[in-house]
Amino acid sequence: MSTKSFTVLAEQVIDVELDAVEGLKRFIDNGFNDACQTLFDCQGKVVVVGMGKSGHIGGKIAATLASTGTPAFFVHPGEASHGDLGMITKDDVVLAISNSGETGEVLAIIPVIKRIGAPLLAMTGNPNSTLAKLSEHHICVAVEQEACPLGLAPTSSTTATLVMGDAIAVALLNKRGFTADDFALSHPGGSLGKRLLLRLDDIMHTGALLPVVSHSALIKDALVEMTQKGLGMTAVVDESGQLAGIFTDGDLRRILDSQINIHQDGIASVMTKSPTTAHANLLAAEALNIMEEKKINGLIIVDESQKPIGAMNLQDLLKSGVL
Incomplete structure (x- = not known):
């Protein structure tokens, strides 16, 4: 395979993922607004769950929320079934991520989350999925196609989910009136934190x-x-x-x-x-x-x-x- 072929393939991937991100705008609707309001009103923490690649994206979303004024942490759904569900309280909000909306490990803990009484939000690529239907609010992140030519490896879908997570975090940041000083308090080791905190x-x-x-x-x-x-x-x-x-x-x-x-x-x-x-x-x-x-x-x-x-x-x- 020539260097040019690598370049052409890379450009195709970027084009597909750009289209996926652009397509997210159609999902910024009342459902998105209601989900953000639920997160804003949360008296506890936002608990993000996801399996596989969705789990990796969920970890980043939780970290972004936590660093921008919305206390959050990630829980692996597999570990949740073996004790980590004890981290979740009725004052928390659970944000479950699954592109298919049918991930077994995620669905398995839904009954317990319901019993605890924590509001459940879902972020999936299928609004008709089991997870979407069980959630109080659903945020759609559907994409036309994966950037993977086989249509198998999560690529466009994970990018879209990550971008939607950023959209949520920034929307909440602005709603809270989060400032650079607030950001510095959660980033004391960074250059911005030092410039804003060190006296x-x-x-x-x-x-x-x-x-x-x-x-x-x-x-x-x-x-x-x-x-x-x-x-x-x-x-x-x-x-x-x-x-x-x-x-x-x-x-x-x-x-x-x-x-x-x-x-x-x-x-x-x-x-x-x-x-x-x-x-x-x-x-x-x-x-x-x-x-x-x-x-x-x-x-x-x-x-x-x-x-x-x-x-x-x-x-x-x-x-x-x-x-």
């Missing part, structure tokens, strides 16, 4: 790790402090402990060509007065924007009385995953 008090250097010297200190004393703390800067404070200035590696480079004597001259004569500061509850992503705008590599974090309580630099942002 300076999570990454700043405090206590003995905070570089700080008195404004009466000599330049050499400030250099020792900077070397020991390793942040490329030090805060300079007055008699009351309030921030008087900052001295950085950049400041050091700028005074090298002058007649400054680091063993005799005081840090107050070369420090940067009124430096840019931040508060501990500032988002790390916002701190990054400030540093980029000001073209600085570090920030001193101060409290309400302008006393230094922490320090951080670009390396800290890099380590935290914000940068």
Whole structure:
């Protein structure tokens, strides 16, 4: 088989599946709306069940629902018959997925679901199937043909089911007023979560790790402090402990060509007065924007009385995953 043949076949598969997805629009009707309303009103969790390829798709749908504001989990129907039905309560809603609507393992647990009292929603490719008829609400995901040339391997049908699951999840997301902040709470390990959740008090250097010297200190004393703390800067404070200035590696480079004597001259004569500061509850992503705008590599974090309580630099942002 030539490379061109592979390409032609791939394009045919995509065309068939595109038609399948486009055809789903005719099923976005009152039944879809009623099913979504039942999911929206659910006081417990959405329990997704499915066998085989439908089960794989169901697992992804459950994960998408859970990450977008609708608590959900997947239960394998085979395991459900051997104890996992105990996970389901009357406050839950069961979303059963079967392209044929006649999957034995799924149908076998329907009587128990009915007895528990959990509402049953079905997503099938056959509105006249047993599962569709037993469900309170049915969402049709029928396709004209599978992309598999044998018409056997679930391809278009699983794609259509996955897309319909996304349609449900996003519809519920919007109905709930789900925000990017809400999304971040369920994705703390992702880049979006870090940008929306991580604050300076999570990454700043405090206590003995905070570089700080008195404004009466000599330049050499400030250099020792900077070397020991390793942040490329030090805060300079007055008699009351309030921030008087900052001295950085950049400041050091700028005074090298002058007649400054680091063993005799005081840090107050070369420090940067009124430096840019931040508060501990500032988002790390916002701190990054400030540093980029000001073209600085570090920030001193101060409290309400302008006393230094922490320090951080670009390396800290890099380590935290914000940068």
